[in-house]
Amino acid sequence: MTTTTATTTTAWRAGPYDCALRTGRGPLFLRRHDGWLLPLEIERWCMAPDSADRSVLDRCLGTVLDIGCGPGRLVSALAAEGRRALGIDISPEAVARTLRLGGSALCRSVFEPLPAEGRWDTALLIDGNVGIGGDPAALLCRLRQVVSSSGRLLAECAPVDVDECCEVRVDDGRGGRGAPFPWARVGTRALSAHARSAGWRVSERWSLEGRTFLSLVPQSSVVARP
Structure with a gap:
């Protein structure tokens, strides 16, 4: 595990995030150094999938890996339909909640070794999770x-034209x-680029319910950088 991954893991496992997941309520934010706040939609994440989520689930094919699965609403919905899905999250509380909902989940970073690497039919980066690691290009590689x-x-974009790390x-x-x-x-x-x-x-x-998504497929004859 890299130093960056270890730092991120510690941050999400500590205090406010786990507390919010236990209660299913906010408020919760990501705070930038200049004081700017990005609200995190804890209540929505802890509810059943809405119509925008359903538009994502309807596009899932085969085996599904939900990266940063949070409290597990997408994984558990797929499991309830008899679909093969696995969530990964670095928060033990998120994994525990996913398991309680009937989904399968592992406490693991996407940058660590994962089950069935190279064989997943669908991967999900929803609820801002394209931001994981602070380097979208490295995450996509x-x-x-x-x-x-x-x-x-299947990746969710920020609702504004931004490219910020x-x-x-x-x-x-x-x-x-x-x-x-x-x-x-x-x-x-920015995500397309x-x-x-x-x-x-x-x-x-x-787009649906004020949220925007992209479906990405591998370019033919292109090999990802290590």
């Missing part, structure tokens, strides 16, 4: 190693803060 050559990656903390708005870690936000245009450089191409774009 990593997922070229995880998803099969005929598979797909920064350091943030989990913040509960009441004085509780986690350790700093790298994060990224990318809009549709990062995807091309990492060996993906955009096969579909759609």
